[in-house]
Amino acid sequence: MSTSPDIKSLIIDLIGHGVLDATLRALLTEQSPSLVVGDIEEALLELQRQGVIIGAGGMWLPGHAEIAECCNPAIVEQLLNPGEFVEVDVDELIAELEAMLVKARSAKS
Secondary structure: OOOOHHHHHHHHHHHOOOEEHHHHHHHHHHHOOOOOHHHHHHHHHHHHHOOOEEEEOOEEEEOOHHHHHOOOHHHHHHHHOOOOOOOOOHHHHHHHHHHHHHHHHHHHO
């Protein structure tokens, strides 16, 4: 059975740059109350098989599997929901990076 192109288009629009699975399902049922779970599942599976979307760590991302393989779900979640802004001391960060470089170079030798 083929899923409606309207459902697929709606899913692609809602995914954007990435969305949590629960959020996607809530948005789908909110925008199309007549959708049933089976329709949503079928559309998601079809889009995955076509390589249009990928499920990764409880999230849906646009694109192909190789994109999702490099995405840590915790990092993706943090990017999508950054929370409170934390100021970074640039000088401290540079010092830490320099220390890591020195350690990496000494381990390489």
